[in-house]
Every structure is written in structure tokens, then in C-alpha cells.
Amino acid sequence: MTDNTTSSGGGAATINPVRFGPESRFVFECHKGVPCFTSCCRGINILLTPYDIVRLKNRLDLSSTEFLAIYTEPHLLEKTDLPVVSLKLLDDEQTSCPFVRDDGCIIYEDRPTACRYYPLGVATLSHKETDMPAPDGDGFYFFVNEPHCKGFEEKKEWTVAEWRKDQGVDIHDEINAEWTDLVVRKRSFPANVQLTEQAKKMFFMVSYDVDAFKRFVFESSFLSRYDIDPDTVEKIRNSEVELLKFGFRWLKAIFFKGEGFTVKK
Template structure:
């Protein structure tokens, strides 16, 4: 379940990929854009890459202008939420009366709506990757429309299946940390590294290529070239590195010929 869904007090009813529902959102629906106001949207790492590129900003500029940090419940991990406008409705900065000005690059949470998702990875006894539920907000009239979907069709139509693939290891990392006992805390340095690799992709790239990082770790030349040229590959690389330094669960090998620290 997303953090925004929890804050809304939504009680999920488990749905499968083949569960059916009626829904459509368009300017003719009276509540159009109401779901874009008074919201709490957690941005995924891939959301930030797409949005900062769409706005032609660096990741650091985007974070400063359009986001706010929060600590995610039961994880002690920093997450990024969209900074809302200081208007009467607490609107998304990208919504207008006729819709979203960044619609093709809208965040994953917006794409899923009115469907929510909950991950079960690293939950004892889990036999799948998660389940789905409806976000039944009283103002939403989209459920009264005639267009029928399955959850599977909705995910594909909205492009969340692709985004979930990119964010899968990051989501798994958060679920893994949530399962830890409350007394196990991350160091401030670990939180900074999590924030850097998850959200500030441009600064993380500088860290990898302009520090002793590539001397400290044994990274093959093909991977180095991939992450130099492709931000999505760099993002996946960074999340895998986080798995390694936070949970000793990544594919990173220390280069024993170098005494340098990765934090150098």
C-alpha cells in the first residue's frame, strides 16, 4: 500500500490482476482533477528521473523546487513527496483545470489511481509479489463510468507495469527495511547514501565517477559504460549498491587492491 493510501485511512480489499472494475476519468466527469488536490504523493526514483528530464532540470534542482522529504513509517528511510501549492485546495503544482501539464510523465501513484498496490516481498509466508485494492474516495465519480477493466489491463494501459519493473528492487529494499525490528536503525551516513542513490541521480553519478568509488569496487567495464550513458541503468546500479551496503545483499565486490573507502 502506498503511504498516501495509509494516510487516507483506506482499508484494502485484496484484488488480483484479473479482478474487474468500471472506471474512466476524463474532463466530462464532474470531479475531474479533484484527485490532484489535497494529496500526498510519494515519488519513486524513476518518477524523479522522468520528471526532472521533462522539466530540463538537474535532479538536485527538481528536488529543491518540487519536493519535500519525509521519513517513511516503520523504516526510518527518507522518502520524497510532491510539494503541493499553497492554495486553498493544496493542488499538485502540475495540475490545471483541463488536466495535468506533465501527463505523459506523471508519477506512478497518479497512474495507478484509482488502484492501490501493496508489496508482500520479504513478508513471511508471501506467495506472490503483492496485491491490489481500490482507492474509493467519496468525491470520485469515475467508478460510475461504463468502461470496464481488469487490474492487469489497467496497469498496462497506464504504463505502471514498466515503472514497477524499474522500481522493483527499490520497493523490495523498503519492504525489507520495514520488516526489521524497530530498534535496528540506520546510521545518518547510510540514510544519506540511500537518499543520494534513490533520488539525486545526477549527484550520484558524480559520486560514482568523480570519487574513488570505481577504484573501491570491482566493476566491469561494460557496466561502467552502461551507467555512464543510461540513467535508468545508473538508477538500477545505485539501488543494487544500496542493497549491498545496507543489507549485504548486492552483487558488489570490494577491489582488494584498493584501500580507498567508497565514501571518499
């Protein structure tokens, strides 16, 4: 992510990105026959989303706490002061992704959102800062044709919408949507409005440590303090995706006085 909440799976850009909409077209294809295959998986910065953590920790049969400790580095997101994590790169000559090999990605089916988007990125505007129409309500896409990437010399043509569906990133965006909105809302706060350290810890747990958040909900007084309907309780008990979405709504309620959570009398 950058100042505009952007993410892209490639290396450092050498030319200015081009703003795209859902029907914008581009030519790109990546496969083992491309000379630069796996080059974009080295010397990169991959910011991880909440759903990325769920997919990756389950793929590796780790708890979210274990995955965070082994494979991520914490950061404070610029202009928000919110805690986020990026993928921890290897300490080799190319600062490679820990999951890349010469013949490809060993966790490809569960690769992060940013990797799925490449060679596109997605940007989210500051909350309510513009009336300009955007693809997903208050965001847009960008395209960077990096000279070192030979995938742009292939023949396959896509629209942005086709690429997002083909890469499964539309599903990731849908699951992460309320989390993204939280980040955008916080960035729109005045600079002097800061969250407490406790609030930051809560944001981090809900966003990334889904196993810890599940324990917090079901093993603390949480359910005795909030009036949560039984169907919702059952859903979040059995689905990590539903638990994530529930957590995002709860954060929105306590940070921004949103609706949906009633404290029991």
C-alpha cells in the same frame, strides 16, 4: 505510502479498500467530461519513487538536485526510518498539485507512479512475512471506490493487469522493483536496528538525486574501489535507468550484504 508501502493517486479514502489481484475487474474512466475532473489532484499525498524523479526532472529540464529542492518535501518513511520525498503541494485553497490545471495535468505523460495507479494502489507485504501468493511476488493491489469520484460511473471495464499496462505503471514498477524490495527489507528489521545518518544520506542520494549519484560514481574513487565490469560502467554512464538499478543493487549489497559488488584488493 502507508504502513504497508501503499500508494494511491486519489484523495483521502472514505470507505475501506478492497484487496485485488491482477485479474480482478473494476469499472472506471477519467476524462474532461467527468464532473469531478482534476479533483483527485488536490488535497493529496503523492509519494515519489526514484523513477518518478528521473521522469519529472527531465521533463522540466532540471537537475535532480534542483527538482528535489523546488518540488518535493522530505519525510522519514514510517517503520523504516528511511528518507523519502513527496510532491510539494501548492499553498492554495485546495492544496493542489503544482502541475494540475483546470483542463488537466501539464506533465501527464510523465506523471508519478501513484497518479498512474489511481483508482488502484499497490501494497507490499513485509519481507518474508507471509506465504500467501501475491501478484508480483510479495505484493498485492487494492481498490478504493471513493464516493466523490464520478469516474466509477463510467462504462469502461478493466482488469488490474490491463489498467497497469494501459497506464504504463508496469514499467515504473519494474524499474523501481529493487528499490521497493530495499524498503520492504528495512521495514522487517527489528525496531532497534537503525541506519546511521550517513547511510540514510546515501540511500537518499541513490534513490532520488540521480545526478549527484552519477557524480559520486564517476568523479570519486568509487570505480577504483569496486571491481565493476566495463560493460556495466558504460551502461550506467549513458542511462539514468541503468544507473538507478545499479544504485539499488549497490545499496542492497552494503546494507544487507548482498552479492554483485567485489572490493578491489
